[in-house]
Amino acid sequence: MAAQGTITRNEDGTVRFTATCMLCGQPCAVDRLDAEKAARWQAGEFVQDVFPELSASEREALVSGSHAECFGAAFPADADDDEEWTSTWLFGTGE
DSSP states (O other), X not given: OOXXXXXXXXXXXXXXXXXXXXXXXXXXXXXXXXXXXXHHHHTTOOHHHHOTTSOHHHHHHHHHXXXXXXXXXXXXXXXXXXXXXXXXXXXXXXX
8 A cells, every 4th residue: 555645766876755744744754765676666566565775754754654753643653552451352351
């Protein structure tokens, strides 16, 4: 899955992905991507498989088009939620 955005070629042959952050409305970009890898990602390969060298926040920008800070503020991680879900899935109970 890929965020709606624009891919432009840099002078050095790499590409830049630019989108508008869905949460704050400001530009969000990831630069200096390998053009061949970007084409594979755009064709449907999973971003984490194509770009393992990118940080999680850079991959999130490619997938959702949002800044890591905006995404974290909108969807805060809560370890208790993960633990409860896992317990429910494994044992059929939230305890």
